[in-house]
Amino acid sequence: MKLSLVFPSWCGSFGIYSRVANKIAAFPPLNLAMIATLARQAGWEAQIIDAEVEQLDFPQVLRRVREFNPDLIGMTATTPFFHRVEETARQLKQHLKTPIIVGGQHVSILADKTFSDCFDYLFLGECELTLKEFLDKFSRGEPVGGVPGIMAREGGRVVRGPEAPRLADLDAAPLPARDLLRNDLYFSGTPRGRKRYTCFQMTRGCPFRCVYCANDLYGKRIRRRGLANVFQELEWIVHDLGIRHVFFIDDTLTLDRKYILDFCDEVQKRSLRFTFEGSTRANCWDEELATRLKACGRVRISFGLETAVPEILKLIQKDVALESYVAANRINNRLGIETINSVMLGLPGDTRATIKQTVDFLCRARDIHHTTYGIAIPHPGTELYRMAENGLHGLKLIERDFSKYQRHASAVMEVNGILPDELTRLQREGLRRIYSCWWRILPLIRRLGVLALPPPPAWDILRSGVASGFRKTEIQ
Numbered sequence: 017m018k019l020s021l022v023f024p025s026w027c028g029s030f031g032i033y034s035r036v037a038n039k040i041a042a043f044p045p046l047n048l049a050m051i052a053t054l055a056r057q058a059g060w061e062a063q064i065i066d067a068e069v070e071q072l073d074f075p076q077v078l079r080r081v082r083e084f085n086p087d088l089i090g091m092t093a094t095t096p097f098f099h100r101v102e103e104t105a106r107q108l109k110q111h112l113k114t115p116i117i118v119g120g121q122h123v124s125i126l127a128d129k130t131f132s133d134c135f136d137y138l139f140l141g142e143c144e145l146t147l148k149e150f151l152d153k154f155s156r157g158e159p160v161g162g163v164p165g166i167m168a169r170e171g172g173r174v175v176r177g178p179e180a181p182r183l184a185d186l187d188a189a190p191l192p193a194r195d196l197l198r199n200d201l202y203f204s205g206t207p208r209g210r211k212r213y214t215c216f217q218m219t220r221g222c223p224f225r226c227v228y229c230a231n232d233l234y235g236k237r238i239r240r241r242g243l244a245n246v247f248q249e250l251e252w253i254v255h256d257l258g259i260r261h262v263f264f265i266d267d268t269l270t271l272d273r274k275y276i277l278d279f280c281d282e283v284q285k286r287s288l289r290f291t292f293e294g295s296t297r298a299n300c301w302d303e304e305l306a307t308r309l310k311a312c313g314r315v316r317i318s319f320g321l322e323t324a325v326p327e328i329l330k331l332i333q334k335d336v337a338l339e340s341y342v343a344a345n346r347i348n349n350r351l352g353i354e355t356i357n358s359v360m361l362g363l364p365g366d367t368r369a370t371i372k373q374t375v376d377f378l379c380r381a382r383d384i385h386h387t388t389y390g391i392a393i394p395h396p397g398t399e400l401y402r403m404a405e406n407g408l409h410g411l412k413l414i415e416r417d418f419s420k421y422q423r424h425a426s427a428v429m430e431v432n433g434i435l436p437d438e439l440t441r442l443q444r445e446g447l448r449r450i451y452s453c454w455w456r457i458l459p460l461i462r463r464l465g466v467l468a469l470p471p472p473p474a475w476d477i478l479r480s481g482v483a484s485g486f487r488k489t490e491i492q
Contacts, residue, residue, distance in 0.1 A: 020086035026097040049192030092120035105134040125397035138167040141180035213261035230397035264294030283312040298340035324377035364409035385459040390423030
């Protein structure tokens, strides 16, 4: 049996920014690579087609799928690009009779609302413990509707199995089939030059309750891989695949201080040479951690500053004082670690005055060199989405077309009388002010090079930090 895993082209959703987005933000679909490994363990042959990184149009994708002649096609997508998956699935159905299964966070949250007629099966939740059962039953031609995590059409009706269990021991998960990816095509700009890179996950789960995150997917309990398991994969990546930069996608990389310090010990003991980046909270960062991580290859860290207004920080359940961000950025500047601070406008409780207050803070904060400035988007499954649906804290959901759920030059909520068009205007104006500060010019040029130069207005969006924002928000 054969499984063809298709990752459609998605950067086209960014219009005039699509080519730059592809160069900056194309990321390896590790979820499909994991599924490929699980399929192999079930005795299947697997193929991965990343149409984005290979810049394939649909006829080229169709040709590759036909040549492989799969028994099943698998797909995945995040919320803003689910429409791309649906379009590709419909096109495939026009030419092939192969059943299609789709999964991912958007599907797991909305379930039957995503079950279009172009899909034959949905997979909801984590699949490590139950995918083999599905594939075995599928290969024998047996009904699969009772398999945990599976939705299927059987006998003219939709059948949904019980909830898929979460994997308690992450070491039991097989390593993703990175050999099926075009590892030579994934590049990331770093403070040490443009490098081949990949994504990597050491933990699942997040104990925090930030209203803009759909953290019910992995749960509140933190699950960690053992370091022996982590370094088995890292050494394969660095030594065998020749990848020199790693993007850690853990929600809060330094949440467990001992775990990260032990990680540093192992990097140094093994003399493993690579650079890396990730994200954490500013109050989970200090000089010792920063120094140790830099010595191991850390070149960039991202913090979620979000807003400079204490009352709004409480509303979004982000309990980190502004002083923590200033202190953390100051440490990193001294050590030469590039720091990205993500900021949003259009949050619960925001007004024109509070939006200006945040920009004013950023224009005074000389220790904060780099900041993204995105519009708050209420992704399904988040408390923010529920707030907007119920009209809480000045929010009103205006747009339900998920293809427009992007943080840059697109707003889908009204907040305290500020309509989407005005939010996008305030975003542009905020970016101009933030990056007109003289002390940000040199760090910006170092980070983005020619992209930092200010000809057309379109570059304002790129200056907002799209370079770091695409991958983190769309990667899972």
